Amino acid sequence: xxxxxxxxxxxxxxxxxxxxxxxxxxxxxxxxxxxxxxxxxxxxxxxxxxxxxxxxxxxxxxxxxxxxxxxxxxxxxxxxxxxxxxxxxxxxxxxxxxxxxxxxxxxxxxxxxxxxxxxxxxxxxxxxxxxxxxxxxxxxxxxxxxxxxxxxxxxxxxxxxxxxxxxxxxxxxxxxxxxxxxxxxxxxxxxxxxxxxxxxxxxxxxxxxxxxxxxxxxxxxxxxxxxxxxxxxxxxxxxxxxxxxxxxxxxxxxxxxxxxxxxxxxxxxxxxxxxxxxxxxxxxxxxxxxxxxxxxxxxxxxxxxxxxxxxxxx
Amino acid sequence: xxxxxxxxxxxxxxxxxxxxxxxxxxxxxxxxxxxxxxxxxxxxxxxxxxxxxxxxxxxxxxxxxxxxxxxxxxxxxxxxxxxxxxxxxxxxxxxxxxxxxxxxxxxxxxxxxxxxxxxxxxxxxxxxxxxxxxxxxxxxxxxxxxxxxxxxxxxxxxxxxxxxxxxxxxxxxxxxxxxxxxxxxxxxxxxxxxxxxxxxxxxxxxxxxxxxxxxxxxxxxxxxxxxxxxxxxxxxxxxxxxxxxxxxxxxxxxxxxxxxxxxxxxxxxxxxxxxxxxxxxxxxxxxxxxxxxxxxxxxxxxxxxxxxxxxxxxxxxxxxxxxxxxxxxxxxxxxxxxxxxxxxxxxxxxxxxxxxxxxxxxxxx
Numbered sequence: 244x245x246x247x248x249x250x251x252x253x254x255x256x257x258x259x260x261x262x263x264x265x266x267x268x269x270x271x272x273x274x275x276x277x278x279x280x281x282x283x284x285x286x287x288x289x290x291x292x293x294x295x296x297x298x299x300x301x302x303x304x305x306x307x308x309x310x311x312x313x314x315x316x317x318x319x320x321x322x323x324x325x326x327x328x329x330x331x332x333x334x335x336x337x338x339x340x341x342x343x344x345x346x347x348x349x350x351x352x353x354x355x356x357x358x359x360x361x362x363x364x365x366x367x368x369x370x371x372x373x374x375x376x377x378x379x380x381x382x383x384x385x386x387x388x389x390x391x392x393x394x395x396x397x398x399x400x401x402x403x404x405x406x407x408x409x410x411x412x413x414x415x416x417x418x419x420x421x422x423x424x425x426x427x428x429x430x431x432x433x434x435x436x437x438x439x440x441x442x443x444x445x446x447x448x449x450x451x452x453x454x455x456x457x458x459x460x461x462x463x464x465x466x467x468x469x470x471x472x473x474x475x476x477x478x479x480x481x482x483x484x485x486x487x488x489x490x491x492x493x494x495x496x497x498x499x500x501x502x503x504x505x506x507x508x509x510x511x512x513x514x515x516x517x518x519x520x521x522x523x524x525x526x527x528x529x530x531x532x533x534x535x536x537x538x539x540x541x542x543x544x545x546x547x548x549x550x551x552x553x554x555x556x557x
Numbered sequence: 558x559x560x561x562x563x564x565x566x567x568x569x570x571x572x573x574x575x576x577x578x579x580x581x582x583x584x585x586x587x588x589x590x591x592x593x594x595x596x597x598x599x600x601x602x603x604x605x606x607x608x609x610x611x612x613x614x615x616x617x618x619x620x621x622x623x624x625x626x627x628x629x630x631x632x633x634x635x636x637x638x639x640x641x642x643x644x645x646x647x648x649x650x651x652x653x654x655x656x657x658x659x660x661x662x663x664x665x666x667x668x669x670x671x672x673x674x675x676x677x678x679x680x681x682x683x684x685x686x687x688x689x690x691x692x693x694x695x696x697x698x699x700x701x702x703x704x705x706x707x708x709x710x711x712x713x714x715x716x717x718x719x720x721x722x723x724x725x726x727x728x729x730x731x732x733x734x735x736x737x738x739x740x741x742x743x744x745x746x747x748x749x750x751x752x753x754x755x756x757x758x759x760x761x762x763x764x765x766x767x768x769x770x771x772x773x774x775x776x777x778x779x780x781x782x783x784x785x786x787x788x789x790x791x792x793x794x795x796x797x798x799x800x801x802x803x804x805x806x807x808x809x810x811x812x813x814x815x816x817x818x819x820x821x822x823x824x825x826x827x828x829x830x831x832x833x834x835x836x837x838x839x840x841x842x843x844x845x846x847x848x849x850x851x852x853x854x855x856x857x858x859x860x861x862x863x864x865x866x867x868x869x870x871x872x873x874x875x876x877x878x879x880x881x882x883x884x885x886x887x888x889x890x891x892x893x894x895x896x897x898x899x900x901x902x903x904x905x906x907x908x909x910x911x912x913x914x915x916x917x918x919x920x921x922x
Contacts, residue, residue: 264825268681275678276696279797282711283699285721289714298719372597380583381590387598394605398854398904400875401897404615404882404890405608412626425604428597458589487704489857506706510861513710521717524710532703539702543695546702550801 283532290525291334293326297521300327306334313337313522338522339530342512347527349501350508354531357422357504358485364427365481366474372428373436374462378448388437395430399490407494417499425495426485432477435549439473440466476549479542486535505531609901615894616640622882622890632891639895651770653896656877658771659870662780663855667791668848675796675844676837679803680829694804698797705794709861712790713739738786739862742870744778745785781870787858795851799844806840807833846908853904874900 288304289297293313296303300323311326311333326333375381376388406425407416415421443466451461467474489506496502500511505527512527514520539546616639620632643653682693700708715721716738723735750756757764757774764774780788810833818828856875863871872880874896882893 265684265686268684269687272678272681272687272693275674276693279696279700279793282715282721282793286711286714297714298717301714301719301721302724368597368600371593375590375593379586379590379593381587384590387594390598390606391601394601396905396908397605397609398850398875398897398901400854400856400878401612401901402605402608403879404894404897405611406604407882408611408615408626408890409604409608424600428600430601433597458585458593462593483702487706489704489706489860493860506704506857509704509706509710513861519713519717521714525714528703528707528710531707535702536699539699546698547694547801547805550798550805 286525287529288332289521290338290529291336292332292522293321293323293335293337294520294522295320296323296326296332297525299323300332303327303330303332305331307331309333311335338526342523342527342530346500346503346511347505347508347530350503350505351530353419353496353502354486354504355534357419358482360419360423361426361485362478362481364423365429365432366478368428369432369477370436370467370470370474371462372433373438374440374466376433377437377440378445379458391430391433403490403494406491410495417496417502419502422491422495426488426491429481432481435477436470436473439470443469472545472548475542476545479538479545480549482538483535612894612897615891616898618891620891622888635891639892640899643892643896644899649892652872652877653874654769654771655775655869656872656874658776658778659780659784660853660855660873660875663784663788663791663873664849664852666780666785666788667795667852668845671792671796671799671848672841672844674792675799676803676841678796678800679807680833682800682804683807694801697800700794701798705857706861708790708794709858712786712793712858713862716786736782739783740864740866741782742867744781744870746777746779748782749779778870781867783862783867784871787855787862787871790858790862791852791855795848799847802844803837803840806837810836842912845911849907849911850904853900853907874903 284304285301288306289301291306292300292303293311307328311321313335314320314337326335372387372391376384376391410416410421410425413421415424447465447469448461451465456464486504487506488504492504492507496504496507503511509524509527509531512520512523514523615632617634617636618632619635619638620626624631641647643649678693678697681687682690687693716723718735718737722738723733726733727735747756750760760774764772766773768776814832814836815828818832823831854875855873856879859871859873859876860879863876878893878897878900881896882888882890
């Protein structure tokens with residue numbers, strides 16, 4: 244160790260500096276972690292409060308065991324103070340009941356159905372295209388690659404109007420099919436799969452070729468099963484992107500309340516005008532977030548890997 | 558292979574066909590290649606490339622969207638009229654440049670902050686002595702997993718009149734008068750100038766000069782309080798993702814580099830300044846590009862957080878495209894397409910300029 248020659252005196256002073264810096268750094272991390280998580284804690288807590296309490300006593304976040312109804316026996320709304328005591332509050336499920344009795348279950352179904360459908364198609368189309376670009380020599384291979392790369396440059400806003408027109412002409416506006424087919428393949432997924440297929444050794448396929456298997460058999464029987472990590476990342480990103488998708492849903496499904504997905508539905512729950520129905524909106528927000536939160540907690544590794552991958556691409 | 562009797566038999570037997578197999582193989586690969594790439598290319602062509610061309614086409618027409626497209630006089634070709642009306646010198650120029658001003662303040666505010674905070678967080682989380690890395694990583698990233706609409710409603714709630722932000726400030730400072738954050742149009746630079754006694758009347762004659770449809774005084778307003786809350790929301794949502802990108806890049810730097818630097822006597826700061834930062838340059842380029850593309854297109858958050866009072870100071874260019882096409886008394890798809898094409902060009906130029914200055918000299922393929 245070279246440090247053995249250093250006299251003890253400066254060593255202690257650099258140590259003090261180090262400890263102070265580390266303490267500051269940890270303080271910063273904890274502060275930032277609070278900033279990132281407290282809004283969710285408050286959102287969940289307030290989703291179990293009646294409107295008056297949300298707007299007047301938002302900081303109470305510890306539920307006690309006595310549940311409460313937002314209207315008393317005479318049908319009058321309970322006051323904020325009746326529900327909240329300091330940091331404690333009596334939870335109410337009135338907001339949840341109201342949205343669950345209304346259209347929310349339908350929107351949740353739409354969201355799940357559309358996300359699964361788009362994800363299935365993307366898994367098939369993106370991995371096929373990615374494999375072709377990575378492995379097959381055919382005329383136009385490079386051109387296709389650059390065209391796909393180029394489509395990543397097109398901002399979504401530019402596509403708003405022409406997609407609306409196109410689907411209207413095709414009679415697919417305000418239909419499930421219109422949404423699904425529009426999003427059935429994406430450049431990010433293709434490039435993700437291409438990158439992955441390039442990383443697996445060619446020898447495995449070549450061995451099967453000698454055995455006389457054709458490309459289709461090789462792809463579906465041998466290559467695709469090996470691609471589970473990349474397919475998992477693609478599935479998660481695609482599912483997440485569609486579960487949370489607002490802009491495409493607004494343009495394609497905006498005309499028909501029955502077909503709304505959850506993000507689009509939330510903008511309806513808000514109510515019209517300045518008076519926002521926070522109890523409904525927050526309950527809807529919690530329901531929208533729970534599935535993604537669960538997927539994130541179970542598959543965290545894939546989120547991190549997928550993001551890191553996109554980072555390395557840069 | 559050669560010493561295996563079976564192989565030589567097979568080789569013997571299939572020698573003549575194998576010559577044709579070569580070209581057959583090539584044909585088979587072509588067919589397979591086109592079949593494999595076909596479905597995805599079809600989708601991308603019909604729903605990404607074709608729409609871009611359609612938008613470009615209609616931006617040169619006067620089609621408002623009401624006349625049926627199959628009628629012979631549905632639209633006329635009007636050259637650059639739409640662009641002129643909005644961008645150069647027409648009756649909508651002030652609306653366009655107001656949206657430009659809002660968007661530019663938004664981009665300039667959000668991109669540097671989220672990039673720097675993400676970098677600092679990543680460097681700290683990457684420290685060897687730190688415990689609970691997974692916890693911090695999860696906490697930082699969590700806001701990115703949910704919908705931008707959910708996040709916007711959370712912020713609407715946080716910043717509402719009686720919401721948590723005002724309640725917390727009131728608890729710290731009892732004399733605080735609750736502010737209505739999301740309906741406040743005051744520019745933050747104007748507010749800052751006001752505290753030192755400068756307002757539009759005593760700032761000098763330059764304030765009334767009109768540049769691109771807006772008074773100079775309006776140009777220097779800074780983001781309004783309402784827009785600032787939306788900017789805070791953007792930073793809050795994106796920083797975690799960017800931190801993870803930085804973190805994975807940091808983990809890719811071999812520790813031997815730092816060990817060598819330590820032997821040479823480089824301190825922590827010098828190591829960061831002369832090793833970490835330069836090695837992270839491609840990552841920074843990527844993170845800033847992502848930031849630029851994302852912030853220039855800001856839409857969802859504006860859709861939720863904007864209200865009639867704050868339309869002037871929160872409308873972004875992307876939102877202007879939407880509202881011109883689908884809202885108001887006389888929606889106009891052709892004019893909206895023109896704005897969309899201009900936004901496309903702005904993002905394109907910004908990305909190229911940024912490549913020049915931040916340095917995309919690294920080859921990334």
